[in-house]
Amino acid sequence: MRFTTRPTLQGTFGMVSSTHWLASQCAMAMLEDGGNAYDAAVAGAFVLHVVEPHLNGPAGEVPILIAPAGGEVRVVCGQGVAPAGASVAHYRGLGLDLVPGTGPLAAAVPGAFDAWMLLLRDHGTKPLADVLKYAIGYAEHGHAPVERVGETVETVRELFETEWTSSAAVYLPGGRAPRPGELLRNPALAATWKRLLAEVAGAGDRQAQIEAAREVWRTGFIAEALVRQAARPTLDTSGEHQSGTLTAADLAGWSATYETPATYDWNGWTVCKAGPWSQGPVLLQQLALLPDDLPEYGSADYVHLLVEGGKLAMADREAWYGDAREVPLDDLLSAPYNARRRSLVGDRASYELRPGSPGGRTPRLCAHAHVPAPEDAGFSPMGVGEPTVAKSPTSPVPGEPDVAGDGGTRGDTCHLDVVDRWGNMVAATPSGGWLQSNPVVPELGFPLGTRLQMTWLEEGLPNSLTPGRRPRTTLTPSIALRDGVPVMAFGTPGGDQQDQWQLHFFLAVALRSPVRGGLDLQGAIDAPNWHNDSFPGSFYPRGMRPGSVTVEGRISPGVVEELRRRGHRVTVSDDWSEGRLCAVARDPETGVLSAAANPRGMQGYAVGR
Numbered sequence: 001m002r003f004t005t006r007p008t009l010q011g012t013f014g015m016v017s018s019t020h021w022l023a024s025q026c027a028m029a030m031l032e033d034g035g036n037a038y039d040a041a042v043a044g045a046f047v048l049h050v051v052e053p054h055l056n057g058p059a060g061e062v063p064i065l066i067a068p069a070g071g072e073v074r075v076v077c078g079q080g081v082a083p084a085g086a087s088v089a090h091y092r093g094l095g096l097d098l099v100p101g102t103g104p105l106a107a108a109v110p111g112a113f114d115a116w117m118l119l120l121r122d123h124g125t126k127p128l129a130d131v132l133k134y135a136i137g138y139a140e141h142g143h144a145p146v147e148r149v150g151e152t153v154e155t156v157r158e159l160f161e162t163e164w165t166s167s168a169a170v171y172l173p174g175g176r177a178p179r180p181g182e183l184l185r186n187p188a189l190a191a192t193w194k195r196l197l198a199e200v201a202g203a204g205d206r207q208a209q210i211e212a213a214r215e216v217w218r219t220g221f222i223a224e225a226l227v228r229q230a231a232r233p234t235l236d237t238s239g240e241h242q243s244g245t246l247t248a249a250d251l252a253g254w255s256a257t258y259e260t261p262a263t264y265d266w267n268g269w270t271v272c273k274a275g276p277w278s279q280g281p282v283l284l285q286q287l288a289l290l291p292d293d294l295p296e297y298g299s300a301d302y303v304h305l306l307v308e309g310g311k312l313a314m315a316d317r318e319a320w321y322g323d324a325r326e327v328p329l330d331d332l333l334s335a336p337y338n339a340r341r342r343s344l345v346g347d348r349a350s351y352e353l354r355p356g357s358p359g360g361r362t363p364r365l366c367a368h369a370h371v372p373a374p375e376d377a378g379f380s381p382m383g384v385g386e387p388t389v390a391k392s393p394t395s396p397v398p399g400e401p402d403v404a405g406d407g408g409t410r411g412d413t414c415h416l417d418v419v420d421r422w423g424n425m426v427a428a429t430p431s432g433g434w435l436q437s438n439p440v441v442p443e444l445g446f447p448l449g450t451r452l453q454m455t456w457l458e459e460g461l462p463n464s465l466t467p468g469r470r471p472r473t474t475l476t477p478s479i480a481l482r483d484g485v486p487v488m489a490f491g492t493p494g495g496d497q498q499d500q501w502q503l504h505f506f507l508a509v510a511l512r513s514p515v516r517g518g519l520d521l522q523g524a525i526d527a528p529n530w531h532n533d534s535f536p537g538s539f540y541p542r543g544m545r546p547g548s549v550t551v552e553g554r555i556s557p558g559v560v561e562e563l564r565r566r567g568h569r570v571t572v573s574d575d576w577s578e579g580r581l582c583a584v585a586r587d588p589e590t591g592v593l594s595a596a597a598n599p600r601g602m603q604g605y606a607v608g609r
Contacts (some may be wrong), residue, residue: 005599006606008515008522015595015608016040017582018416019055019493022143023047024597026134027418028607030126037424038066038123039131041416042116045430046135046193048414049446050186051143053171053435054152055493056414057446059110059226060432063274064119065261065479067486069423073272073479075259077470078115079451080108081323084467085245088457091465096238098368099453099465101540102437103236104244106450108471110226112430113217115256121210123424128200128209132193139445140190142183146603149184153177156436163235164439167447171435188445195221214255223251225443234439237540246448261479264288264333269510270481276320276327276462279538280476282499283506285313288338289345297511298528298555300562306507307532307549307568308345310500312354314535319355319363322462323470331358349567351546353535366456366463369536369544413475413493417584419593425586427477427489429498453540474538478502482588488519490583492598496538497531501579504529509583521583521596528554529578545569552578576600584608 014031027044203212230244264284273280295301355363413431432449455465508524595606
């Protein structure tokens with residue numbers, strides 16, 4: 001019997017896995033109250049806004065994958081677009097070469113709230129008040145925060161005290177950062193949701209109230225407060241006080257949408273991802289690059305193969321993914337294309353950024369894509385993921401932290417998976433709108449997001465900053481089908497590392513023996529993980545580290561030695577530092593449900609029965 005940190009849970013009623021135990025349990029409470037997976041996911045997501053405010057917020061974004069029982073897998077796109085005034089010319093006119101990593105200039109149209117409302121309206125069964133009650137309770141009466149909340153606030157203490165004073169009011173009450181064991185409250189956020197519920201109470205039935213809530217977000221008191229905040233000059237990572245471009249028309253004109261997922265078939269599995277406005281197809285490309293005969297699981301040959309395939313897929317991400325131009329995804333996933341790309345993987349580590357030429361097209365990279373990361377700026381060998389206030393060596397921004405080796409001053413993301421007794425399945429990766437990203441909107445209790453920092457200020461690229469187009473996001477939940485039937489929902493925080501860690505998890509599930517007659521979800525999550533940084537980072541200041549591979553300390557010293565012999569720049573990290581997977585599954589033959597969660601960081605939990 002293989003040792004794991006926790007059991008893979010099994011049951012028949014419902015399963016939830018998320019990056020915080022309170023969100024998992026609140027989602028489970030919604031299932032216990034008769035709700036379905038969609039009701040549960042929305043309830044859990046709004047709790048994540050409260051208990052992981054350093055990782056996500058209502059004005060952030062979320063891609064959601066859903067697999068309705070007996071239906072087709074769909075993507076709910078909760079990634080907002082660049083405002084009408086957010087052009088390359090405007091930002092260049094401000095003297096910028098990169099979109100700032102913080103502040104209103106980096107704010108896209110907020111997408112998360114509307115995506116959750118769309119899901120609840122069309123697929124849920126519960127009234128809005130029922131799904132919001134858990135988040136309202138924790139915001140109003142308080143919750144005991146995890147250590148990272150207070151640690152994150154301390155890194156931006158000076159900035160909050162001198163510049164972002166509305167944030168200090170929430171996260172430095174009485175001058176003290178949040179501490180474990182003491183209650184952290186956000187009365188402004190609770191008041192926002194209470195006012196929202198009061199305004200929509202007379203709108204009609206359940207669906208009419210949800211539609212009314214969407215309208216309040218787009219054109220009512222919430223929209224008005226967001227626009228006022230975007231117009232306030234705010235100190236950002238450029239060292240200047242800048243105003244954003246978000247307007248009332250931008251908010252009123254955007255709504256979440258449904259899309260068909262990108263898919264790839266591998267060994268009887270079909271993996272479903274959001275399209276190339278996300279980095280989701282990177283997982284599909286990595287699968288397409290695999291040879292028919294894989295090396296022994298966990299061997300140096302195996303790790304080398306996956307690292308080198310990951311580099312090729314991420315190079316294609318840089319050259320081809322985005323919402324500003326058509327993406328040749330069929331060619332990128334075709335067998336002839338991947339046969340040619342596979343031949344590029346040799347015995348030595350590549351230090352080149354090598355995008356391909358799908359369909360004979362000529363790849364083009366942003367000029368900044370060849371800039372290496374400074375040794376002391378914006379890089380964490382721990383792969384924590386999504387920096388929000390990463391400091392450049394010359395930045396004068398007060399309160400901006402240096403990025404420590406343990407990743408303690410970086411932001412990140414959340415994840416949430418649910419499967420219910422009827423077989424409905426949800427995978428979602430909420431992010432953005434972190435407390436470190438923008439000042440708290442004083443009237444609302446949460447900040448704007450910063451997703452535009454992922455775009456390039458160079459015209460003609462698939463990910464060029466373009467009004468009305470989505471910035472390419474790193475957020476990338478997954479649903480996997482077996483013989484055409486949905487069996488597993490999974491995902492992870494981790495920025496650029498998400499689809500690397502998910503590949504390793506997926507292969508661990510697919511290649512290793514099952515437990516208790518089902519998938520070994522916990523064993524695959526617990527397995528030693530790794531990532532590479534040989535491509536431009538998606539977050540300010542957007543450096544890259546050619547040849548860099550970070551592995552957990554539990555990986556065999558012999559494997560590390562062999563990787564170094566092959567030319568990889570290997571950083572051996574802590575034993576439990578790579579990957580933050582969540583997963584749920586359903587056996588279509590027996591109806592048995594299962595779930596597992598990441599032990600790293602000691603806050604992700606799965607629950608179910």
